[in-house]
Amino acid sequence: DYELCEEWGHLYPVPREDLINLHREHLLHLLEMGDMEKALQLLQRIEDPGICLAISEQSLDQSPNLAASHFLADYLTGHFYANLTTARRNEIQALYMGSKVLLTLPELSRVNYFHLSSRPLLMLEQLLMNMKVDWVAVAVQSLHQLLAGQEIGFTVEDIDNLLSKYAEKALNFPFALKEKRS
Numbered sequence: 001d002y003e004l005c006e007e008w009g010h011l012y013p014v015p016r017e018d019l020i021n022l023h024r025e026h027l028l029h030l031l032e033m034g035d036m037e038k039a040l041q042l043l044q045r046i047e048d049p050g051i052c053l054a055i056s057e058q059s060l061d062q063s064p065n066l067a068a069s070h071f072l073a074d075y076l077t078g079h080f081y082a083n084l085t086t087a088r089r090n091e092i093q094a095l096y097m098g099s100k101v102l103l104t105l106p107e108l109s110r111v112n113y114f115h116l117s118s119r120p121l122l123m124l125e126q127l128l129m130n131m132k133v134d135w136v137a138v139a140v141q142s143l144h145q146l147l148a149g150q151e152i153g154f155t156v157e158d159i160d161n162l163l164s165k166y167a168e169k170a171l172n173f174p175f176a177l178k179e180k181r182s
Helices: 002-011 016-032 036-045 049-061 066-079 086-104 107-116 120-129 133-147 156-171
Strands: none
Touching: 002 016, 016 036, 016 049, 016 066, 036 049, 036 066, 049 066, 049 086, 066 086, 086 107, 086 120, 086 133, 107 120, 120 133, 120 156, 133 156
16 A cells, blocks of 8 residues: 555655655655565665655654664764764754664563663663663673764763773662771
């Protein structure tokens, strides 16, 4: 049905908003089905870059599943980096990094942290509070690689400060030592 509507749009004038809605729904359908290749082909077929940007951003704003969010964030930063405001660029890159971190976690645990996918530092903090130190190690390594040469609102130093803060808390003892009496 989507392809038929797309063909119709080539033959007859269709209002811009209707065209955006059609392509957005088609894109979200393809991403839900896990067909990233066809989703990429759909985006490449759209000739107007403004429409393509609107479709990609609106699709991302509808909070699709993890793989779809990762795909859309990657596509937007790869193709429309210069067209995005600094705040939006940071938001999308944080979502990309958060989804990348989520992909390093065991599959059954991802659902517990999905709501933090746009806030990678908060996700790390939550993992630390849940004593998932092994997961944090993999996530930190992944973030260090992704942050190389990027400006997205937080830095490697912010990650190191967070780790230092929790390492310090782990060494605090909640009781006082008794003095030995002679």
